[in-house]
Amino acid sequence: MPTATERPPARDHLPLTVPVFQILLSLADRDLHGYAVIQDIRQRTGDEVRLTASTLYAAIKRLLAGGLIEELDDRPDPALDDARRRYYRVTPYGREVARLEAARLERLTAQARDKRLLPRLAGAEGKRR
Secondary structure (H helix, E strand, O other): OOOOOOOHHHHHHHHOHHHHHHHHHOOOOOEEEHHHHHHHHHHOOOOOOOOOOHHHHHHHHHHHHHHHHHOOOOOOOOOOOOOOEEEEEEEHHHHHHHHHHHHHHHHHHHHHHOOOOOOOOOOOOOOOO
8 A cells, every 4th residue: 555655646536436436435434345335335326336246346456555445454243244354444545535526526516507407406506597
């Protein structure tokens, strides 16, 4: 994993692919093992995004190498858990990359609203007709 001085600015990772962004979202608020990441993404996206194991683990390999996530040594409950599972956590650097991507997507959504491709939000300032 690259050190803080060796890694590129977080902005250099943008734009993120859908699988990578969804993986970072899954890990944003809790540590998960790979299969749980797949399940979380399917559930959160209403089956719109369905990752295969090969897609997930190829992305995880890149995220680990880039320092955006880390593999955990500790297990939530070793007595009840399958020893083959690997758990992952988003790093502060990965959280910053995900935050920048979310802000980028928000700007794109605002542009689509300005072009009337999406409805304006109720109570939005500068509402046009």
